[in-house]
Amino acid sequence: MKRISFAVKTIILVFLAALILPLLAGCRGIFYIPGASYGYYIWEEDSKVFVEWSADRKDSKFDGRISTDGKITEYKLKEWEEENDVIKVGEDKIEFSATLDSEDYSDGFSFTPQGYTYLEFDLKMNDGYDLSRTNVGGFLENPENNVFRIEEDYFDQLRMKPWYQKHPFSEFFNKLFSNKYFTFVYLFILGIIIIEILRVTVLATRRKKIIWLAISYTALILVEICIYFVLKFLIR
């Protein structure tokens, strides 16, 4: 039996390792997995702006233009294939056109803009726009227009955005709060079950069970009230 339990543990560990390792392989400013994720990933690190794109090993074309009212002082290419990928860098403008396929997982470049108030992006995928797959500063931080501008402090502001205002938490908390009656009935039922479990286990040997139960239910009501205010705060 011990051997079986050891085998089960080994299988679970191998399985978890198989899941985690590929995830670690793609660690970036924005998390994406080259050759698996699909879209544009744009972020800022040490005053450099990174623009990278990836496709799920299918033939894809990425082209676009970035312009600014400042100056582009330096740029660096990443996994650039001269035969397929083209880039033109001007003083205040970058134009690029690149392709990905089953062997070419991702491309990108970084540049350092200086003295600018905005950066304007016009990014296409397969000759069209897919704004939900254009991630600017974070996963699902999507622009609203095909040609979009970001201000100088855009990335700093985004960094200050708390976790509960980001996907998937923002949507989850919003649904919980906008559906209050369900949320509180649901949590109350879960609470009753927990109290019942405590009653037949921990409280079973205690004296003055009724007092303990009264305390438990009071605590449950207080927790519900707290959750109401916490949710109200989270979805501001």
Added chain:
Amino acid sequence: MRVKSFFKKIGSLIITKEIFENKNLSKQLYRYFLIGLFIRLIFLPFLFQRDLLSTYQRAAETVFAGNFGSDFQQMLTNVIHSIYLFIIKSIFPAINELSPILLEKDTWISWISFNSSYNVFTALALFKILYLIFDVVCMLIILRLSFDSEPESRLRVFKFWMFNPFVIFILYVFARHDIIGILATLVALLLAKKNRKYWAIIVLAFGIALRFFPIMILPLFILYMARTKKDYIILSVIGISGLAAVELFSYFYFGRSVIFSLLNAQHFDYILSSKLELVIHDRIFIFVAVYVIIILSFLHIKRKNFDILLNYGAIIYLAYVSLCYFHPQYMLWTVPFLIIIFIRRKSLLYYHWIQFALLLVILIYWGDLVTKFVFAPIDYKFFVYLTGPIPIINRFYDSAKFVNIFRSIFTGVSLWMIYLIYKDNKKILTDELKNKEN
């Protein structure tokens, strides 16, 4: 005094007399029930697989649009869902608000609208409560299926059902309705145990009309319960009467045949999916051949008892998932049989958990719909655009090969479980023989 004896009777009726009268055991059972219920409720409002919405969309067609034939292949299941939908829509306005989404024909639009609606959690909880009701009834019937004079073993059977990963996953994460057919099968088994042969086969016939799956164990029922030639004929006729009734109703009401529609559906091809190609058009369907061997082996057991019947039920459903293409919910059909065998052979329980771990990998077969989209009610945009498991695996290795390696291990484990059950059969028969000799 009368009130006390009334509650005693009710208690004994629900959790069996032996467990109810033993304070320790009844407390333990209550504890298992509460923890199991807690786990179920955690998943209840947040996760589902697309099929749940389709099931209720068909029911909505019946309830809101009066189209009775919206799911003529699963007519009785649709009737149950329609009645339930009618009840919850009359009580909860949230369901009425969802009617435009439920009646939306475009599957993608309806799925997105459902997931993005503010009351998706309420709807999911209400939709799945139907399965929770069937689940609770199933757990109480399973208590009675075996170990008549061993309340401790019965309690363990209850525990294995309450914490069974397949039950929790298929009913509360995946949200499939197989539990309805399983309840009918369990009632039939209980009646068979009590030698109510006609009632047992009538209920099983109803189960077949509900979900087709119990037809696999129909021959076992007939062989187990028939004592005379007349019995064989009557039980066989009653056994297929449920399906025949549905066929006749469908033929006259909708002008279409259910049986031929099912036979031509891809689901029937799953049974024939594993085959040995011989020459020209000659091929052997492996599951069909194995199934015949299993039935013949049951036929040749002279002293068939109820535990042997349960073991053979497990063997048939395990053989099916081992050798045929299957959907995750089909695994639920193995559970009621296996959890009883776990008491005698605990190693099977570990293999069952391995099966579950492997199934989570095999799920990748069905793509985003059964993996990341299951979490879509929480935030559909996040889970739609999140990179799915197939592209991640494809990045490093051929995803089909990857999944099929795990699929093959799953088959190996399941076949080994069948062997262990076969050994258990031998032990049951030898013990019975010894008892008779003594």
